Amino acid sequence: MDDKELNVSDLEFIIESLRYTKMAFEDYEKYPSYEYKQKRVKEAQDVIDKVIRLKKTFSEF
Numbered sequence: 741m742d743d744k745e746l747n748v749s750d751l752e753f754i755i756e757s758l759r760y761t762k763m764a765f766e767d768y769e770k771y772p773s774y775e776y777k778q779k780r781v782k783e784a785q786d787v788i789d790k791v792i793r794l795k796k797t798f799s800e801f
Contacts, residue, residue, distance in 0.1 A: 751795040758788045 762784035771777040 748795060748798050751791055751798065755788060755791050758784055758791065762788065
């Protein structure tokens with residue numbers, strides 16, 4: 741695999757970054773509503789879950 745392709749280390753970095761993004765969404769207090777805040781947190785978690793699943797497929801090789 742060359743440097744232009746994603747690898748497990750890259751995916752771990754993305755997951756860590758998304759977790760910090762999720763924490764920022766959780767801590768932000770100026771959303772227009774609680775429901776909107778929950779939507780943003782869920783969006784971040786959904787992407788985290790997808791990247792974790794993708795990482796597992798990389799680990800299978």
